[in-house]
Amino acid sequence: MKREEQDILQNTQLKNSPFSVPENYFSSLNKSLTEIPKRSKTNNTRKWVTYTAIAATFALLVAGTGILLKWDDNNSYNGYAVAEELTEDDLVEYLIYTGVDLEDFEDLELY
Amino acid sequence: MTDKEIIYLYNKGQRELAFNLIVQNYSERIYQHIRRFVYSHDDADDLTQEVFIKIWAALPSFRADAQLFTWIYRIATNEAINFLRKQKLRTMFSLDSSDSILVRKLQQDEYFNGDKIQAELQKAIIKLPEKQRVVFNLRYFDEMKYEDIAEITGTSVGALKASYHHAYNKIKETLLNL
Numbered sequence: 506m507k508r509e510e511q512d513i514l515q516n517t518q519l520k521n522s523p524f525s526v527p528e529n530y531f532s533s534l535n536k537s538l539t540e541i542p543k544r545s546k547t548n549n550t551r552k553w554v555t556y557t558a559i560a561a562t563f564a565l566l567v568a569g570t571g572i573l574l575k576w577d578d579n580n581s582y583n584g585y586a587v588a589e590e591l592t593e594d595d596l597v598e599y600l601i602y603t604g605v606d607l608e609d610f611e612d613l614e615l616y
Numbered sequence: 617m618t619d620k621e622i623i624y625l626y627n628k629g630q631r632e633l634a635f636n637l638i639v640q641n642y643s644e645r646i647y648q649h650i651r652r653f654v655y656s657h658d659d660a661d662d663l664t665q666e667v668f669i670k671i672w673a674a675l676p677s678f679r680a681d682a683q684l685f686t687w688i689y690r691i692a693t694n695e696a697i698n699f700l701r702k703q704k705l706r707t708m709f710s711l712d713s714s715d716s717i718l719v720r721k722l723q724q725d726e727y728f729n730g731d732k733i734q735a736e737l738q739k740a741i742i743k744l745p746e747k748q749r750v751v752f753n754l755r756y757f758d759e760m761k762y763e764d765i766a767e768i769t770g771t772s773v774g775a776l777k778a779s780y781h782h783a784y785n786k787i788k789e790t791l792l793n794l
Contacts, residue, residue, distance in 0.1 A: 513791045514784065519737055520757055523730025524651045531644050534661070538639045538668045542632045545672060 617641075619684035626675060635672055638688070643668070645758075646692045652753045653696035655721040655728075655738070663699055667692045686767040693750060693768055700746070718742045733791065740790040748783035751776050756784070 513519070617637055626634035646667055651660035670691050678687060704714040722728060722738055730738070741749055750769055754760045755776075762773045762780075769776070 511792055512788055513733065514737075514756070514788055516733075519734060520759075522648055522651075522757070523728055523734040523738070524648065524655075524657075524725075525727045525729045526647075526657060527727070530661075531647075534647065534664065535639055535643050537665065538643055539636045541669055541672045542635055545669075 623678065623680065623684060626678075627680075631675070635675065638671065638684070639668065642685075642688055646688065649689065649692055649753070649758070650696045652741075652757065653749070654699060655718055656725060657727045659699065659721075663692075663695050667695050670695070683764070683767065686764050689754075689764075689768045690770075697746060697750070715742050733794075736791060736794055737787065740787040743790075744783050744786065747771070748779045748786075751779045752783040752787070755780050 619641075622634050622637045622641075625637070643664065647660055647664045650663045650667070651657070654660050654663065667688075671688060674691070678684070700714065700718075703717065707714045707717060719739055719742060722735065722742075728735070741752060744752060747769070751765055751771075754765045754768065755762070760768075762776050765771075765776050766773050771779075
């Protein structure tokens with residue numbers, strides 16, 4: 506019985522919350538909390554815009570690289586095409602013009 | 617409005633209205649629940665916001681057979697415990713223990729209106745292990761049923777009864793020795 510009397514936790518006053526809050530705190534808290542769905546929508550829109558921008562940038566990069574490579578292909582030196590258009594006489598004339606002796610070629614080992 | 621009616625509204629597409637009703641019914645209780653763990657008003661305010669952001673995000677996955685009330689308390693309890701764990705990790709590199717930080721927050725809190733015994737009760741709760749602290753707060757202050765606490769914590773009723781018994785006796789002894 507004495508032990509029961511000493512059980513201070515049985516004092517119901519102790520169960521009352523000792524924590525207070527600033528004035529009107531809960532009404533402003535509720536106001537802020539009820540805006541969560543709207544904020545969430547805005548955040549989702551922002552995320553969507555960001556992801557779309559990233560995707561668009563990536564697509565532009567890929568497309569740009571493709572266009573550049575294509576342009577490079579069209580404008581690059583194509584040795585085979587040039588060689589097909591040249592005749593043997595053209596080559597001889599070019600060698601005479603540059604001063605290379607035909608014997609120099611005969612000494613070359615071609616792999 | 618009951619929790620079941622709120623969930624019915626949500627499932628009918630009235631999502632924002634249902635969420636606003638959850639805010640109305642639970643914001644104060646959840647704030648007080650979190651405050652009992654973290655003590656500082658500012659921390660409790662931040663965590664309450666986080667809890668309701670998570671509730672809104674997780675509502676689509678809420679199972680109809682679950683209790684809304686225990687589901688919300690589970691989110692809030694996890695949030696508070698994670699906050700304390702992070703705080704504990706940070707104190708590994710400082711001279712202060714996480715308990716002493718909480719005691720200091722309690723002493724410095726301008727919104728603590730308790731008397732000397734209430735302050736000592738809170739200090740005794742701070743010293744409890746995490747699980748005992750959770751069950752003590754939910755059982756002693758919120759007078760929750762063990763079955764509900766079991767749903768919130770994912771622990772068996774038997775284990776919870778034992779934890780509460782240990783916690784209760786420790787605190788009783790501490791307050792007796794004042």
